[in-house]
Amino acid sequence: MKRLSHSLYAQVLIAVLAGAILGHLNPSLGTAMRPLGDGFIKLVKMLIAPIVFTTVVTGIAKMGDLKKVGRVGLKALIYFEVLTTIALAIGLVVGKLAQPGAGMNVNAANLDASAISSYTTAGHSMSTADFLLNIIPKDVVDAFARGDILQVLFFSVLCGVALAALKEKGKGLLHLIDGFSHVLFRIIAIIMRVAPVGAFGAMAFTVGKYGIASLLSLGKLIASFYATSFLFVVIILGLVLRWTGLGVFRFLRYIREEIFIVLGTSSSESALPLLMGKMERLGCSKPVVGLVVPMGYSFNLDGTSIYLTLATLFIAQATNTHVTFGQEMQILAVLLLTSKGAAAVTGGGFITLAATLSAVGNIPVAGLTLLIGVDRFMSEARAITNLIGNGVAAVVVSKWEGELDVTRARLALANVASVEEEEYQAGHVEPTSAVPYGNDEASAPKAGT
Amino acid sequence: MRRLARSLWFQVLVAAVLGTVVGIARPGLGVSLQPLGDGFIRLVRMLIAPIIFTTLVTGIAKVGGLKKTGRVALRSIVVFEVLTTIALLLGVAAGLAFAPGAGMNVDPSRVDTRAIAGYAAAGKALTFSDFLLGIIPKDVFDAFAKDDVLQVIFFSVLFGVALAGSKAIGAEVLTFVEDLSALLFRIMAMVMRAAPVGVFGAMAFTVGKFGVGTLLGLGKLVAIFYLACALFVLVFLAIVMRWAGLGLHPFLRYIRQEILLTVGTSSSETALPLLMEKLSRLGCSRPVVGLVVPLGYSFNLAGTAVYLTLATVFITQATHTQISLWKWLQILAILLLTSKTAAAVTGGGFIALAATLSALGEVPFAGLTLLVGIDRVMSEARAVTNLIGNGVAAVAVSRWEGELDVARARTVLSDVAGVEAEEYEAGRVDPRASVPETSEP
Numbered sequence: 001m002k003r004l005s006h007s008l009y010a011q012v013l014i015a016v017l018a019g020a021i022l023g024h025l026n027p028s029l030g031t032a033m034r035p036l037g038d039g040f041i042k043l044v045k046m047l048i049a050p051i052v053f054t055t056v057v058t059g060i061a062k063m064g065d066l067k068k069v070g071r072v073g074l075k076a077l078i079y080f081e082v083l084t085t086i087a088l089a090i091g092l093v094v095g096k097l098a099q100p101g102a103g104m105n106v107n108a109a110n111l112d113a114s115a116i117s118s119y120t121t122a123g124h125s126m127s128t129a130d131f132l133l134n135i136i137p138k139d140v141v142d143a144f145a146r147g148d149i150l151q152v153l154f155f156s157v158l159c160g161v162a163l164a165a166l167k168e169k170g171k172g173l174l175h176l177i178d179g180f181s182h183v184l185f186r187i188i189a190i191i192m193r194v195a196p197v198g199a200f201g202a203m204a205f206t207v208g209k210y211g212i213a214s215l216l217s218l219g220k221l222i223a224s225f226y227a228t229s230f231l232f233v234v235i236i237l238g239l240v241l242r243w244t245g246l247g248v249f250r251f252l253r254y255i256r257e258e259i260f261i262v263l264g265t266s267s268s269e270s271a272l273p274l275l276m277g278k279m280e281r282l283g284c285s286k287p288v289v290g291l292v293v294p295m296g297y298s299f300n301l302d303g304t305s306i307y308l309t310l311a312t313l314f315i316a317q318a319t320n321t322h323v324t325f326g327q328e329m330q331i332l333a334v335l336l337l338t339s340k341g342a343a344a345v346t347g348g349g350f351i352t353l354a355a356t357l358s359a360v361g362n363i364p365v366a367g368l369t370l371l372i373g374v375d376r377f378m379s380e381a382r383a384i385t386n387l388i389g390n391g392v393a394a395v396v397v398s399k400w401e402g403e404l405d406v407t408r409a410r411l412a413l414a415n416v417a418s419v420e421e422e423e424y425q426a427g428h429v430e431p432t433s434a435v436p437y438g439n440d441e442a443s444a445p446k447a448g449t
Numbered sequence: 450m451r452r453l454a455r456s457l458w459f460q461v462l463v464a465a466v467l468g469t470v471v472g473i474a475r476p477g478l479g480v481s482l483q484p485l486g487d488g489f490i491r492l493v494r495m496l497i498a499p500i501i502f503t504t505l506v507t508g509i510a511k512v513g514g515l516k517k518t519g520r521v522a523l524r525s526i527v528v529f530e531v532l533t534t535i536a537l538l539l540g541v542a543a544g545l546a547f548a549p550g551a552g553m554n555v556d557p558s559r560v561d562t563r564a565i566a567g568y569a570a571a572g573k574a575l576t577f578s579d580f581l582l583g584i585i586p587k588d589v590f591d592a593f594a595k596d597d598v599l600q601v602i603f604f605s606v607l608f609g610v611a612l613a614g615s616k617a618i619g620a621e622v623l624t625f626v627e628d629l630s631a632l633l634f635r636i637m638a639m640v641m642r643a644a645p646v647g648v649f650g651a652m653a654f655t656v657g658k659f660g661v662g663t664l665l666g667l668g669k670l671v672a673i674f675y676l677a678c679a680l681f682v683l684v685f686l687a688i689v690m691r692w693a694g695l696g697l698h699p700f701l702r703y704i705r706q707e708i709l710l711t712v713g714t715s716s717s718e719t720a721l722p723l724l725m726e727k728l729s730r731l732g733c734s735r736p737v738v739g740l741v742v743p744l745g746y747s748f749n750l751a752g753t754a755v756y757l758t759l760a761t762v763f764i765t766q767a768t769h770t771q772i773s774l775w776k777w778l779q780i781l782a783i784l785l786l787t788s789k790t791a792a793a794v795t796g797g798g799f800i801a802l803a804a805t806l807s808a809l810g811e812v813p814f815a816g817l818t819l820l821v822g823i824d825r826v827m828s829e830a831r832a833v834t835n836l837i838g839n840g841v842a843a844v845a846v847s848r849w850e851g852e853l854d855v856a857r858a859r860t861v862l863s864d865v866a867g868v869e870a871e872e873y874e875a876g877r878v879d880p881r882a883s884v885p886e887t888s889e890p
Contacts, residue, residue: 129484136491139498141593155495162635173628 008192009257015196016203016264023207030208033201037265040198042268043191047184049147051273052294053156054181059287060160061174069161069291076292076397080300083389086236087302088335091309092229092328100221100310101317106370128337153294188273199264206266206376218374221314225378227308231384237302237392244399245406250413254278255391258382267378268383268390272297277389282412283405284398292397296390301339303385304352307378309333311353312360315367327360334359350375458706464645465652465713472656479657482650486714489647492640493719496633500722501743502605503630508736510623511610518740524849525741527574527844528786529746529749535685536754536838537784541777543677543755544762549670551766602743637722648713655715659825665690670763674827677755678834686841693848693856699839699862703727704840708833715825717832717839724840731861732854733847741846745839752834754788756827757802764806764816776811799824823859 023030060069135150137143143151160409163170206294238248252259255278258271272293279289312331316323338352338359350368357365371378454460509518544550584599586592592600613627638884687697701708704727707720721742728738753863761780765772772780783805799820806814820827847853 122593133484133488133491136488137495139495139594139596141590142596143495145590145594158636158639159632162632162639166631166635169628169631172624173632176625339565 007257008195009196009260010195012199012257012260012264015200019200019203019205019264020207022200023209024211025188025205027208027211030204033204033208036201037198037205038201039204040191040194040201041265041267041270043194043198044188044273045147047188047191048149048269048272049144049152050180051184051188051276052149052152052290053159054177054184055145055276055286055290055329056153056156057160057163058174058178058181059172059285059290060157061163061177063285063287065161065164066161069287072288072291072296072397072401073157075400076187076295076393077299079393079396079400080296080449083236083240083302083393084305084339085302085336087232087305087389088238088309088339090228090232091306092313092332094224094306095310095313095317098220098224099317100218100224101314101319104318104370105320106318106367147293150298153291157291179315185273185277187433188277192274195261195264198270199261202265206380210374210376216368221310222374225307225310226381228310229303229381230305232302233385233388237388240392240396244395244404246395246413248410250416251395252388253393254282254413254416255388256416257386258391262383262387266380266383268387269297271387273337275387279391279394282395283408284394285401285403288398288401288403289394292394293390296393297386300389300393301382301386302389303382305335305339306385307382308339308353311378312363315357315370316363318370319364319367321363323363327362331356331360331368456706457641458709460608460645461648461706461709461713464649465709467653468649468654468713469656471649471653472658476657479653482657485650486647486652487650487656489643489650490714490716490719492643492647493722494596496637496640497718497721498596498598498601499629500595500633500637500725501601501628501739502608503633504611504725504739505602505605505743506612506626507623507630508734508739509606510612510619510626511736515610515614518606519738521737521740521846521850522606522744525744525846526748527631528845528849529745530750532685532689532751532838532842533754533788534785536681536751536779537758537788539677539681539685540755540758540760541762541781543673543680544759544766547669547673548766549673549759550763550768556768575787580698585766598743599747601866602740602747606740621626634722634726641723644713644719647719648710651714655825655829659823668761671823671826674756674759675830677759678752678830681751681755682834682837686837689841689845693844693853695844695858695862700840700844701837703731703862704837707836707840711832711836712829715832717831717836718746720836724836728840730841731844732857733843734850734852737847737850737852738843741843742839745842746835749839749842750788750831750835751838753801754784755834756831757784757788757805760802760820761805761812764819765812767819768813768816770812772811780805821879 019030019033022033063069086253135154137148137155140155143155163174166173233252234248241248241251244442253274258278261271261274262268276289276293280286309331312335313323315321334356335352338356350371353370353371354365358361359367368422394407395404399406459495468479468482471482583597584603585603586597586600589604592604612623631649682701683697690697704724707724708725709722710723725738725742728742729735758781761784764770788801799817802820803814803817806812806817844853844858848855
C-alpha cells in the first residue's frame with residue numbers, strides 16, 4: 001500500500017478520479033480548477049524544445065553517422081505512413097459499419113457555424129511547399145523561442161551530425177549538452193511530482209464544463225471512437241509489438257504512468273519527456289528514440305487519424321449526405337496528406353478536419369458544430385492512442401535497426417513495479433541512470449540474441 | 450575536370466545557367482521553383498545571427514579590449530562613409546551623364562501607385578534616434594530570435610569586450626564560444642552543399658517571373674546601373690585594393706564562389722559566412738573581419754548607394770521634375786543617412802528609396818512604380834557590389850590596423866585553385882583548420 005501511494009501512476013489515477021467526481025458534483029468549482037491543468041501542461045511544454053534538442057544532438061553525435069541518421073529517419077517515416085494509413089482505413093470501416101450518425105437528420109443549413117469559423121479559416125492555408133519551408137527555422141533562437149518542434153528537430157539533426165563530424169573538437173560541446181540533458185530530465189522529474197495536481201485540475205475542468213450529459217447525446221459516436229481506438233491499440237499495435245517479440249499488455253502496463261498523465265491532461269505532449277526516458281530504459285537505442293518520438297508527434301498521429309475518418313463519415317451520415325465509394329477513397333487520400341499537418345497547427349485534429357471537409361466538398365463543414373461539445377472527450381482517446389502509437393513506433397524502428405535489446409526489454413516489462421520503485425527512490429526519470437554509458441554503441445546487442 | 454566539377458563555384462555557375470534556361474524555356478515551371486531558392490536562403494539565414502555572435506566574440510576576446518575594438522569600429526565607419534559617398538556621387542554622375550529617364554514623359558498623377566503602397570508605409574517610420582535606440586536589444590534572446598543583425602553585433606561586441614576583460618574565469622567561456630563557432634561553420638559547410646539547388650531555384654524563379662522582357666523595357670536604366678556598379682568596383686575599389694598592396698582581379702577571382710552565390714540568390718547575406726571565412730584565410734585578422742563584415746552589411750552598401758541616387762535621377766528625368774543644384778546637395782545629405790538604414794529593414798534598397806523620396810517631397814513618389822518590375826534585376830548587381838565592397842572594406846581596415854599579412858595574402862590569391870581544393874578535401878569552412886593560430890599576433 002505504501003508502495004502504491006508512492007508510485008506516480010497511482011497518484012495520477014486517484015487524481016483523475018477525484019477530478020471527475022468533483023467536476024460532476026460541482027461543475028462550476030470543477031471549471032474553476034482549469035488553471036491547475038493548464039499550469040501543469042505549461043510546465044512540461046516549456047521544456048520540450050530543449051529536451052528534444054539535447055536528446056537528439058547527443059544521440060546522433062554518439063551514433064556518429066549521417067547515413068544512419070537518414071536511414072532511421074526514413075524507416076520512421078515509412079512506419080508512420082503505414083500505421084496512419086491503417087488507422088485512417090479503420091476509422092472509415094468502423095464509420096460505415098457502426099453508422100454513428102445515422103438517424104440524426106440534421107439540416108446543415110440550420111446549424112450555427114459561427115462557433116467553428118475560426119477553425120475553418122485556420123483550415124485553409126499551408127501548401128506542401130510552405131509546410132516544408134517552415135521546417136527551416138527563420139533563426140535558430142527563434143525556433144526555440146516559439147517552441148516549434150519540427151524546426152527544433154531539424155536544427156538538432158544538423159547540429160548532431162556536425163558535432164559527430166567534428167570528432168575530438170566536438171567532445172567539449174557534447175559533454176556540455178549531455179550535462180544539460182541530465183539537468184533537463186531532472187527538472188522534468190521535479191515537475192512530475194505535481195502531475196497529480198495537474199491531472200486533477202484538467203479532469204475537473206473537462207467534466208465540469210462539458211458534463212457527463214454531453215457524453216450521452218453523441219454517445220454512439222464516442223463509443224465507436226473509443227472502441228475503435230482500443231481495438232487499434234490491442235490488435236494492430238499488438239501485432240506490431242508481437243513482431244518485435246514483446247507483449248502489448250505488458251507494454252501498456254509499463255507506460256501506464258504516461259497514459260494516465262495523458263488521460264488527465266488530454267495532451268499527449270505532457271508525457272513526451274517521460275515517454276522518451278522510458279523507451280530508452282526499455283532498451284531502445286537512444287538516437288532512435290530521440291529521433292522517432294519527436295518526429296512521431298508530428299507525423300504519427302494514429303488516434304487523430306482514426307478520429308478524422310470516423311468524424312467525417314459521422315457528419316456525412318448525420319446530415320444525410322450520400323457518400324460514394326469513390327468519395328470515400330478521396331477522403332482517404334486527402335486525409336493522408338492533411339493528417340500530417342495536424343501537429344504543425346495549434347488546435348490539431350479539429351482544424352485538420354475542417355480543412356478536409358472543405359477539400360472534399362459536398363459534406364457540409366457546418367457539421368463540425370455537432371462535434372465541438374464532445375471534442376474534448378474525443379481528444380482524450382486521441383491523445384492516448386497517439387502516445388501509445390509513438391511508444392510502439394520507437395520500439396519497432398529500434399528493432400528494425402537491429403538495436404532493440406529484447407532480453408532487456410522483456411525483463412523491464414516483467415518487472416514494472418520494481419522499475420517504478422527504483423525511479424521513485426532515485427527521484428529521477430533520467431534515462432542514463434539505468435543504461436551504463438558504454439552500452440550505447442559498444443555492447444548494443446543485436447536483436448534476438 | 451574532376452576537380453572543377455567538385456568545386457562549389459563551378460556547381461553554382463552551372464546551376465545558375467540551368468536555372469536561367471528553365472526560366473526562359475518554361476516560365477511557369479521556373480516560378481514554381483521559388484521554394485528551392487527560398488529554402489536555401491532560409492537555411493543560411495537561420496545561422497547568420499549565431500555565426501556573427503561567435504565570430505565577433507572570439508575575435509574581440511582574443512585580440513583586443515575595448516580600445517582596439519573601438520578603433521577598428523571607428524576606422525570601419527570611416528571607410529564605409531568614404532566608399533558609400535563615392536558610390537552616391539557616382540550614381541548621380543551616371544544618371545546625369547546618360548539621362549536614362551529622358552524622353553519617357555511620365556505623368557506622375559496618372560501612375561497606378563497601388564503596387565508601392567506597402568513600401569510607402571515602410572518608408573516613413575524610423576527617425577534617426579529611433580534607429581539608434583533600435584540597435585539596443587529589448588532582450589538578448591529577442592535580438593537573436595528576431596534576427597536583428599545590428600542588435601546582435603551590439604551585444605556581441607559588449608560580450609566580447611567583457612570576456613577580454615575577465616581573462617582567468619573567461620577562458621572556459623571563450624573555449625565554449627570557440628567550439629560553438631566551429632560547430633556552426635561545420636553546419637554551414639553542410640548547408641553549402643545545397644547551394645547549387647538553391648541557386649537553381651532562385652534563378653529559375655527570377656527569370657521565369659520577371660523574364661528577359663522586363664530587362665529590355667527599362668533596358669537603358671538597367672544597363673547604366675550595371676555599368677555604374679562595374680565602374681565603382683573596377684576603378685574605386687581597385688584603388689583601395691592597390692593601397693592595401695593587392696590586385697583587385699585576383700581578389701575577385703578568389704571570392705568568385707561568393708559572387709556567384711550572391712548572383713544566384715540575389716541576396717548578399719547568403720554569402721556572408723563564406724566571405725568572413727575566406728577573408729580570414731586571406732590574412733585579414735579575425736577580429737577585424739568579424740567586426741567589419743557584419744557591420745558592413747548594415748552600413749557599407751555601396752551597390753545600394755549607387756542605385757539610390759541613380760534611381761532618384763531617373764525618376765526626376767522621367768517625370769520632368771526640375772531639381773536645382775542646391776536641392777541635389779540636400780538629396781545627397783539625406784541619402785547619406787537613409788542608405789545606412791537600408792539593411793535594417795526588409796526589402797532593403799527599395800524601402801530606403803521610398804523613405805528618401807517621401808523625405809524630399811519634390812520628387813514624385815509615384816515614380817517608384819516605374820521601378821517595381823525591374824527591382825529584382827537591379828538587386829542582383831546591388832547585392833554583388835555590396836558583397837565586393839564589404840570584402841574590400843575588410844581588407845582595407847585590416848591594412849589600416851597594420852594587421853594584414855600582405856605576403857600571405859599574395860600567396861593565397863595566386864593559388865585560388867589550390868585553396869579551393871584544400872577546402873573541399875577538408876570538407877569544411879572551419880577557419881581554424883587552415884589558418885594557423887600563430888598568424889594572429
